[in-house]
Amino acid sequence: MDVSLALVIAVVVVALVFDYTNGFHDAANAIATSVSTRALTPRIALAMAAIMNFIGAFLGTEVADTIGSIIAGGVEGEGAHGLTVVLGALAGAIVWNLITWYFGLPSSSSHALIGGLVGAGVASSSAVKWDALIDKVLIPMVVSPLIGFGGAFMLMIAILWTFRHSSPWRVGRGFRFAQTISAAGMALGHGLQDAQKTMGVIFLALLASGHYSKDDGIPLWVKISAATAISLGTYSGGWRIMRTLGRRIIDLDPARGFASETVASIVLYVMAMGLGAPVSTTHTITSSVMGAGATKRFSAVRWGVARSIIVAWIVTIxxxxxxxxxxxxICALFLP
Incomplete structure (x- = not known):
């Protein structure tokens, strides 16, 4: 087996490991609010999220194309060198995922991957497409949490006004049911966004090795592998981060949980299918939780926890x- 083929296999395996860690790291994004409000039991919520993640992975390739294009010009057809760049990018993302998972911080797997690609690209003197990085990643990275916060705040205000004369018990029961739908929508958006990121990295490795060209498109086996890995990771759970999102930021009720998930999932769909922007599911749902929670009163949000999360966001890339x-x-030392 030659070096290039061995590296292709290694990159695919590591990419699927990243996809799996993405699943258990970000599983909380879709279901934490539903579990914390007791709309769903943890096991049912995880099973539903895993299924919706799998389905979402097949809804498009726009995000995968963006991920694959960030340093594509610098690694396409480069063989072992290009594959080492991709391997370094994945290693950076996985290490950061594990660190933030250990401390229970809902940082972004997406931006860890972007940071990994940029770091490996710069270290290898590959051509990083800075214009695509700014337009497709950095600007949406800033805009999506702002939209999440503002949208959830306004939707929650509308809900409070609409049901101002209704029985709180009846409203709560209704929104517990509605959260089943909103959590499913959030999980679908997570699959749409995050499984595609792994597809993009694997396709980048295939371009580097010369096994495929850009015109071939993403192979079906890559889509199935990425969808399966993220679903299995999701079902394994993300309990540390789930506690942070579901309880430590603010004590949510079903209506606020519904508002958070609904707005966050809409942002994910629009960014993925409309702009091909690999935004963070973590950033989006966390900011939406803060926005919905702030309608109680701004002091109800535990801003100290929120500050720690924001620091993790800034440091991630x-x-x-x-x-x-x-x-x-390190890997380059062993290249021929």
Whole structure:
């Protein structure tokens, strides 16, 4: 087996491991609010999220195309060198995912992957497409949480006004049922966004090895593998982060949980299918939880926890980039 083929296999395996860690790291994004309000039991919520993640992975390839294009010009047809760049990017993302998972911080797997790609690309002197990075990643990264916060705040205000004369018990029961639908929508959006990111990385490796060209499109086996890995990861759970999103930021009620999930899922669909932007499901749902929670009163949101999360957001891309660069430099020592 030659070096290039061995590296292709290694990259595909590591990419699927990343996809799996993405599933258990971000499973909480779709179901934490439903579990915390007791709209769904944890096991039922995880099973539903895993199924919807799998389905969502097949709804498009726009996000995968964006991920695959960030450094595609620098690795396409480059063989072992290009594959080492992709391997370094994945290593950076996985290490950061595990660190933030251990501390229970809902940081972004998406931006860890972006940081990894940029770090490995810069370290290898590959051509990073900075214009695509700014337009498709950095701007949506800032805009999507703002939309999530503002949209959830306004939707919750509308809900409070609409049901202002209704029985709180009856409203709560109704929104517990509605949360089943909104949580399913959020899980579908997670699959649509995050499984595609792994597809993009695997396709990038196939481009680097010369096994495929851009005109071939993403192979079906790549889609099925990515969808399966993220679904299995989701079903394994993300209990540490679930506690942060569901309880530590604010004590949610069913109506606020519904508002958070509905707005966050809409943002994910629009960004993925309309713009091909790989936004963070974590950023989007967390900001939506804050927005819906702030309608109680701004002091109801535990801003100290929110501050820690925001710091993790800011640090994610450079931290993952640094790890990816170090891994690339180490691997490059063994290249012929």
């Amino acid at each position: 450079p931290a993952a980039a640094l790890v990816a660069a170090i891994v690339y430099w």
